[in-house]
Amino acid sequence: MLRERVKKLDAVLFTHEHKDHTAGLDDVRSFNFKQKKDMPVYARLQVIEQLKREFSYVFAEKKYPGVPQIQINEINNNPFLIGETEITPIEVMHYKLPVYGFRIKDFTYITDANYIAPDELEKIKGTKVLVLNALQKEEHISHFTLDEAVEIVNIIQPEKAYFTHMSHKLGKHRDIDAELPDNMQLAFDGLKLHL
Numbered sequence: 001m002l003r004e005r006v007k008k009l010d011a012v013l014f015t016h017e018h019k020d021h022t023a024g025l026d027d028v029r030s031f032n033f034k035q036k037k038d039m040p041v042y043a044r045l046q047v048i049e050q051l052k053r054e055f056s057y058v059f060a061e062k063k064y065p066g067v068p069q070i071q072i073n074e075i076n077n078n079p080f081l082i083g084e085t086e087i088t089p090i091e092v093m094h095y096k097l098p099v100y101g102f103r104i105k106d107f108t109y110i111t112d113a114n115y116i117a118p119d120e121l122e123k124i125k126g127t128k129v130l131v132l133n134a135l136q137k138e139e140h141i142s143h144f145t146l147d148e149a150v151e152i153v154n155i156i157q158p159e160k161a162y163f164t165h166m167s168h169k170l171g172k173h174r175d176i177d178a179e180l181p182d183n184m185q186l187a188f189d190g191l192k193l194h195l
């Protein structure tokens with residue numbers, strides 16, 4: 001957030017309850033201070049329960065000064081609004097764990113997935129920019145391989161696709177990018193999308 005000079009944060013959307021996707025909750029404190037309001041947080045019930053365990057001090061009756069100030073919003077697999085922007089959850093599977101990806105207008109973000117049901121794929125069709133996980137080339141129990149991710153992109157046919165949540169096992173960035181079709185590339189820290 002500091003490196004990218006993010007000045008404003010409207011809300012936080014949680015995809016699922018794994019620690020590598022929830023650990024940044026403390027970082028909303030700076031935005032609480034700067035924006036002088038509680039941060040809206042959107043998550044399914046299982047994620048909210050995990051946040052209450054991992055960040056019990058945020059939910060304490062008598063809060064220590066300076067803890068993150070959040071406003072919890074429980075979501076399910078139905079569209080919802082943040083301000084005037086409609087968010088459409090896309091339920092995918094991360095092995096046996098349901099995870100939400102999100103479609104926001106012509107942008108869809110999906111991480112930690114290895115299966116997307118046909119009816120959920122329909123929600124993605126027509127998106128112009130798709131971000132999708134591609135962990136490595138070898139088969140994995142809970143993440144798309146690069147080939148599987150490319151196959152999903154070919155089904156959806158967005159104008160541009162970026163692969164994220166990559167392992168060191170995938171290979172060097174420049175080598176993998178050179179193998180990909182023109183409308184696909186590996187994402188990188190600091191990538192900015194203008195939609």
